[in-house]
Structure formats: C-alpha cells, structure tokens
Amino acid sequence: AQRVTQPEKLLSVFKGAPVELKCNYSYSGSPELFWYVQYSRQRLQLLLRHISRESIKGFTADLNKGETSFHLKKPFAQEEDSAMYYCALSVGTSYDKVIFGPGTSLSVIP
Amino acid sequence: NAGVTQTPKFQVLKTGQSMTLQCAQDMNHNSMYWYRQDPGMGLRLIYYSASEGTTDKGEVPNGYNVSRLNKREFSLRLESAAPSQTSVYFCASSGLQGGPQHFGDGTRLSIL
Numbered sequence: 232a233q234r235v236t237q238p239e240k241l242l243s244v245f246k247g248a249p250v251e252l253k254c255n256y257s258y259s260g261s262p263e264l265f266w267y268v269q270y271s272r273q274r275l276q277l278l279l280r281h282i283s284r285e286s287i288k289g290f291t292a293d294l295n296k297g298e299t300s301f302h303l304k305k306p307f308a309q310e311e312d313s314a315m316y317y318c319a320l321s322v323g324t325s326y327d328k329v330i331f332g333p334g335t336s337l338s339v340i341p
Numbered sequence: 342n343a344g345v346t347q348t349p350k351f352q353v354l355k356t357g358q359s360m361t362l363q364c365a366q367d368m369n370h371n372s373m374y375w376y377r378q379d380p381g382m383g384l385r386l387i388y389y390s391a392s393e394g395t396t397d398k399g400e401v402p403n404g405y406n407v408s409r410l411n412k413r414e415f416s417l418r419l420e421s422a423a424p425s426q427t428s429v430y431f432c433a434s435s436g437l438q439g440g441p442q443h444f445g446d447g448t449r450l451s452i453l
Contacts, residue, residue: 277441327391333383
C-alpha cells in the first residue's frame with residue numbers, strides 16, 4: 232500500500248539551530264516526492280520536490296531509496312520557518328494520485 | 342492572481358442536508374483534486390480528476406460525489422451530510438503529471 236508517514240506531529244527548535252523534519256514513504260514504484268508548507272493564514276504551497284534537487288528558503292531534501300525516506304533539512308532555523316509541513320508522494324502510472332503525510336508543525340523559538 | 346478559487350469559504354449544515362463545494366482554476370491545468378484536512382491526519386485525497394471527463398476515487402471517497410464540469414471546474418457534492426464530514430476541504434490543481442499542486446484557500450465545513 233502507498234503511504235507517507237511523518238513521525239513528529241510537533242517539532243520545536245531554537246532560532247539558529249539545525250532542523251530536520253522526517254518523512255518516510257512506502258511505494259513499490261519509482262517515487263515522486265514533494266514537501267509542501269502552510270504558513271499561518273496562507274495557502275498550502277509547494278516548498279520543494281526531489282526531482283529538482285534544489286534548495287528553497289535554505290531547505291533541502293534528499294531522497295534515500297534504500298531507507299525510503301525524504302527528510303527535510305535546514306542548517307539554521309529562522310522564526311519565519313514556523314509553519315505546518317507536509318510530505319507528499321505522487322503515485323500511479325501517470326503520477327496523478329497524490330498522497331500526503333499527516334504533517335509536522337514546526338515552531339522556531341526566538 | 343486567482344489561481345484556484347473555492348466557494349464558499351465557510352458553511353454550516355445540518356445532518357442530512359446536501360451541499361456542493363465549488364472549485365475553479367484559471368491556470369489551464371489538466372488535473373484537479375479534492376482533499377479533506379483533519380487534525381492529526383493531514384490531507385486525505387477524496388477524489389481526483391486527471392483530465393476533463395475523468396474522475397477517480399482517492400483514499401476517502403465514501404459519502405462524496407464529484408463532477409468535472411469542464412477543464413476549469415471540479416465540484417464536490419455531499420448528498421446527505423454527516424457530522425463525520427466536518428472538516429476543512431481543499432481543492433488543488435496540477436498542470437503536469439506528477440507535478441506540483443496549486444491549492445485553494447479551503448472551505449471550512451461544519452455539520453451539526
């Protein structure tokens with residue numbers, strides 16, 4: 232079965248500390264993985280996707296097929312990073328079906 | 342800058358009432374989606390439409406129906422609302438297969 236897990240519901244870090252939001256997936260095919268973010272009073276929006284291999288707002292994520300993980304990392308957390316983060320997996324022949332994880336609420340303490 | 346527009350933003354229903362949530366996108370996207378967001382459960386896919394004229398079930402389709410009216414519009418219908426359907430509903434669209442999704446602001450639905 233296709234599934235996305237995010238083990239931490241809540242994560243608090245101090246400003247300037249490193250942050251890692253964990254994401255694991257189960258899928259027998261070749262995964263397409265994304266991180267979405269929802270800031271307070273804003274729409275859910277794409278943060279990054281694994282195929283782009285880019286850094287957005289200082290965040291990076293590496294796909295580890297052996298561990299079936301796609302953890303989101305940032306070396307120095309900022310207060311404006313406080314938000315809800317969702318890991319998502321596109322599946323199916325055309326990757327049209329998208330499955331989201333339960334989300335992790337990140338709070339950066341000043 | 343409309344992107345994905347959902348109406349209404351808020352609605353309160355009584356158990357057994359019916360309701361249609363509307364969603365429209367102006368980005369010429371092929372794929373559209375309906376999700377519900379519940380505390381601790383993230384976003385769960387209700388139905389999706391990979392292209393105009395097609396719809397498919399997601400993870401939690403029971404109690405819902407959808408219509409892909411044209412390329413722009415994808416509506417979600419609750420025929421007989423139940424308290425368990427109290428949730429925030431999000432519509433999204435995507436222009437590429439497996440591509441990033443663009444979300445609406447959500448509809449907060451309460452069923453008493």
